[in-house]
Amino acid sequence: xxxxxxxxxxxxxxxxxxxxxxxxxxxxxxxxxxxxxxxxxxxxxxxxxxxxxxxxxxxxxxxxxxxxxxxxxxxxxxxxxxxxxxxxxxxxxxxxxxxxxxxxxxxxxxxxxxxxxxxxxxxxxxxxxxxxxxxxxxxxxxxxxxxxxxxxxxxxxxxxxxxxxxxxxxxxxxxxxxxxxxxxxxxxxxxxxxxxxxxxxxxxxxxxxxxxxxxxxxxxxxxxxxxxxxxxxxxxxxxxxxxxxxxxxxxxxxxxxxxxxxxxxxxxxxxxxxxxxxxxxxxxxxxxxxxxxxxxxxxxxxxxxxxxxxxxxxxxxxxxxxxxxxxxxxxxxxxxxxxxxxxxxxxxxxxxxxxxxxxxxxxxxxxxxxxxxxxxxxxxxxxxxxxxxxxxxxxxxxxxxxxxxxxxxxxxxxxxxxxxx
Numbered sequence: 001x002x003x004x005x006x007x008x009x010x011x012x013x014x015x016x017x018x019x020x021x022x023x024x025x026x027x028x029x030x031x032x033x034x035x036x037x038x039x040x041x042x043x044x045x046x047x048x049x050x051x052x053x054x055x056x057x058x059x060x061x062x063x064x065x066x067x068x069x070x071x072x073x074x075x076x077x078x079x080x081x082x083x084x085x086x087x088x089x090x091x092x093x094x095x096x097x098x099x100x101x102x103x104x105x106x107x108x109x110x111x112x113x114x115x116x117x118x119x120x121x122x123x124x125x126x127x128x129x130x131x132x133x134x135x136x137x138x139x140x141x142x143x144x145x146x147x148x149x150x151x152x153x154x155x156x157x158x159x160x161x162x163x164x165x166x167x168x169x170x171x172x173x174x175x176x177x178x179x180x181x182x183x184x185x186x187x188x189x190x191x192x193x194x195x196x197x198x199x200x201x202x203x204x205x206x207x208x209x210x211x212x213x214x215x216x217x218x219x220x221x222x223x224x225x226x227x228x229x230x231x232x233x234x235x236x237x238x239x240x241x242x243x244x245x246x247x248x249x250x251x252x253x254x255x256x257x258x259x260x261x262x263x264x265x266x267x268x269x270x271x272x273x274x275x276x277x278x279x280x281x282x283x284x285x286x287x288x289x290x291x292x293x294x295x296x297x298x299x300x301x302x303x304x305x306x307x308x309x310x311x312x313x314x315x316x317x318x319x320x321x322x323x324x325x326x327x328x329x330x331x332x333x334x335x336x337x338x339x340x341x342x343x344x345x346x347x348x349x350x351x352x353x354x355x356x357x358x359x360x361x362x363x364x365x366x367x368x369x370x371x372x373x374x375x376x377x378x379x380x381x382x383x384x385x386x387x388x389x390x391x392x393x394x395x396x397x398x399x400x401x402x403x404x405x406x407x408x409x410x411x412x413x414x415x416x417x418x419x420x421x
Contacts, residue, residue: 029352034087036344037351040071043108045094049118051338055092057084057125061104065126067095068119077107084127089154090339092119122155129156151308151341152188152331162186162305171204171307180204180307181342189302191329194322196302202315204307288319313340388414 035054038044044053056074057065060081073096074083093116097106106112127135129147136156137144147156148170159170163186171179181204184192195202316322316335326332333339338347367375388410396402 029349032352033345033348034085035071035348036088037348037355038071040075043072043094043096043106044070045096045106045109045112049091049093049116051333051336052088052090052341052344053092055086055089057086057127058082059084059127061101062095062125065123066121067098067100068092068121068125069096070094072108073097073106077104084125086124087149088341088344089120090333092116095119122153124155130158131161132158134158148183150185150188151182152184152191155185157185164305179309181310181312182308182340184306184308186303186305189304189306191331192306193302194325194329195306198315202309202312204309288317288321313337384414384417388417 036052038054044050054071055068056071056078057068058074058078058081059065061067061078068086068089069078073094077096094106094109094112095101095116096108096112097104097110098112098116099114123129123133129136134140136147145158147158148162149156162183164170173179313334318335323332323335326334337343367378370378392406392410396406
C-alpha cells in the first residue's frame with residue numbers, strides 16, 4: 001500500500017460491518033453468560049439464597065467488603081459507585097439496603113432482613129484476589145493475565161500462584177484452550193481428600209499423579225472404571241438410566257471392559273460388578289460401594305491444586321453415607337447439577353435464545369399490526385437506504401477506507417431526501 005493511503009486513514013481503525021456485528025454479538029453473549037440471562041430489572045432478594053447468580057460489591061457503600069448486591073441493584077441503586085464485579089457466587093442473597101449499608105435503602109426491594117446470615121464473603125468483595133491479594137485489573141502490571149477460579153472457595157488465582165510443581169502444566173489442548181471443567185485450589189484440596197478414592201478418569205489430562213491413590217488389590221480396577229454418570233441423566237441427584245435389563249447389560253459390558261474380557265471370581269468379581277453397577281445407577285445405593293475408604297480419608301491429605309475432567313461431578317457417589325460426608329464438609333453443592341458453571345452458562349444460553357426468539361416474534365407482530373401505508377413507508381425507507389449505499393460505493397475510491405464521516409454523510413443525504421419528499 002502507498003504512503004498516501006496510510007496518510008489518508010491516519011491510523012484510524014477500520015472494521016467490516018460483519019466484524020462489527022460479530023463483535024457486538026460476542027460481547028452480548030459474554031455478558032449473558034456472566035449474568036446468567038438476568039436482564040437486571042428486578043432485585044433477586046425475593047428469590048432467597050440463589051444457587052448461583054452474578055454478584056457485585058459496592059466499595060462506595062460497603063468499603064469493608066462485607067456485602068454483595070445483585071445485577072439489578074448494581075445498575076439502579078449503585079449507579080456511579082465504585083463497583084467490583086465478582087462474576088458469580090453460590091448460595092447468595094442480595095444485601096442491598098440491609099444493615100451493612102447504614103442509612104442507604106434499596107430502591108427496588110426496600111423491605112429486607114437486617115442481615116443475610118447464610119451469605120459467605122471473602123477478600124474478593126474488597127476487590128483483591130489470589131494469594132497475592134492483588135486487584136484485577138492490576139494497575140501495577142502492563143499486561144493483565146487471566147485468572148482461574150476455585151470451584152470450592154470461589155476465589156480467583158493467577159496461574160503462577162496456584163502451586164503447581166515445576167514439571168506440571170495446566171491441562172490445555174493444542175490451541176491453548178482448557179480441557180478441565182473445574183479447578184480446586186491447593187488450600188481447598190484438603191477438604192476434598194475423598195476424591196483420591198475415585199478413578200483416575202476424574203482428573204484432567206492425567207495431571208493427578210500420586211496423591212493418595214488406592215493401594216489395595218483393586219486399585220487398577222478402580223482407576224480404569226469409566227465415568228459414573230454412564231449414559232443416563234441425573235434426576236434429583238439420582239441417575240436415571242434405562243430399564244433394569246439395560247442397566248444389567250451395561251454393567252456386564254463395563255465389567256468385561258474393565259477386566260479385559262478375562263474371568264474374575266470371588267470377592268474381586270463382586271466388587272467390580274457392584275462398583276460398575278453403582279456408577280450406572282449414579283450411586284443410588286444405600287451402602288457405599290467404595291466401602292469405608294471414601295469417608296475415612298483422615299490418613300490421606302491432598303495438598304496440591306486439582307484439575308477435574310469434564311462431567312466429573314456425575315461420578316460422585318450419592319449414597320447416604322457420602323451425602324452426609326459432603327454435608328459435613330460443606331461441599332454438598334458438588335452433587336447439585338445447577339451449581340456448576342457449565343450448567344449456569346448452559347441455562348444462560350437457553351434464556352438468550354428464548355429472548356431472541358421473543359424479539360423476533362415481537363417484530364413480526366409489530367409488522368403484522370401495521371396498515372398497508374405504514375408497511376409501504378418502511379419498505380420505501382429500506383429501498384432508499386439501499387440506493388444511497390449503492391450510489392456511495394459506486395462513486396467511492398476503492399483504494400481508500402470508509403470513515404465514520406462517510407457513514408454520517410450517507411445518513412445526512414437520506415435525511416435531506418426525506419425532507420424534500
